[in-house]
Amino acid sequence: MAQALRQTPVDPRRADERYEELKRILEARRDVLAHEVNGRLRVVRAEHEARPHGGADFGEIADTDMRDDIEFALLEMKAETLNKVHEALVRLEHGRYGYCHECGDEIAEARLRALPFAVRCTPCEAMRERDFLRAQAEARRVAPLFDARG
Template structure:
């Protein structure tokens, strides 16, 4: 367990941290925006399809429709990421960003750099994944029995 900083030092470090986090989020947003714009140009200009062609030649279905679908799916994914970043930025404005939803601890900066809109610290995320995995195995063992649902209703 980490030692708690004094309230005053904590407030200052929180402000610094938020400034850093804002930079990370805005930086990521800029990267994604330019990548999306690049992709949209790529779809229109057909030039950047080369890599996708290489991938799909191996599987014989080098259909341009499929490639465009993939491009648009990627663009859509990026757009969803942008939405999450914007949400993270508004959480930052409200002072709710960068702390774990589960335990309230600060989420490590390295983790936020990799996943700017992470809402849980690494430990809680892992615990959650493990719980989900246990639940999945448990459900399989029970053959998908809905006993729990019956009990809770």
């Protein structure tokens, strides 16, 4: 049960408000992305149709191909993000969106607004970064031993 993940009992009205707020955040993100994906698709299609068939020298063809590749990569990236937003909306419907993977606590709305696919709450993320930095410092402390032998 998703509710079991919550460490503190949630007032149902507050939970509703949070749900509505998260839904608004995700839907706004989805609308922007969908708009961008559709816009790009139109551009790619229009350019494709406007392209003169024959007559272009090799340089021109290479330029257009490269621009197409970039357009396509951008399009793919946006479409992928759009997919993730859809998945997040589904998780939200099932009460599985917006909870920290580490401690199960609610991830702050401000954090989700900035990073809709954040999987950790701010304290857990900070702890993880600290662990990472400590591991890096540890690695640096060990490394000079090898240098000294050279």
